[in-house]
Every structure is written in structure tokens, then in C-alpha cells.
Amino acid sequence: MKNKSFDVKFGKIVKEMRLKSGLTQEKLAFKADVSSNYIGRIERGMVSPSITVVYSVAKAMGITLKELLKEI
Numbered sequence: 001m002k003n004k005s006f007d008v009k010f011g012k013i014v015k016e017m018r019l020k021s022g023l024t025q026e027k028l029a030f031k032a033d034v035s036s037n038y039i040g041r042i043e044r045g046m047v048s049p050s051i052t053v054v055y056s057v058a059k060a061m062g063i064t065l066k067e068l069l070k071e072i
Contacts (some may be wrong), residue, residue: 006072008045013071014045014057021061031060 018028018039025043029036032058041047042057049057058068 002049004045007048009072011043011045013068014015014039017061017068018043021063023061028057030062032056 003020015052018025018040021028023031025039026036027041032039032053034053038049038053042049054068055065060064061068
């Protein structure tokens with residue numbers, strides 16, 4: 001079952017943390033080994049990334065999973 005409100009909230013947090021980290025979508029995507037299109041889709045709440053991708057994104061921003069998820 002897809003939880004759209006979670007996806008949207010998570011996407012907003014990813015975007016906020018990415019901007020605080022001074023990264024473009026392209027730089028974050030490169031560091032997390034995903035496409036910049038996928039980062040954009042995460043930020044818009046269009047996809048539910050796997051825990052592996054969530055971990056890679058957090059690591060690419062230099063933060064822990066706990067820091068990324070604490071706002072949810």
C-alpha cells in the first residue's frame with residue numbers, strides 16, 4: 001500500500017537537507033549513485049525509494065539516516 005503523504009513529506013525533507021548541504025540534484029545523484037531524475041522524483045514525492053537508496057542519499061549528504069528521518 002502506497003503512502004503518498006509520507007512520500008511527499010520525505011521528498012520535502014530530502015530537498016531541504018540537500019539545499020542545506022549545498023548540493024545540486026546532479027551532485028547528490030552522482031554521490032548517491034542514482035540518476036538526477038530519480039532525485040527529482042523523490043523530492044516531488046513521486047516515488048518511494050528503497051532503504052538502500054535512502055541510506056545512499058543520506059550518506060551522500062554527509063548525514064545519518066537518523067538525521068534524515070527524524071523530521072518525519
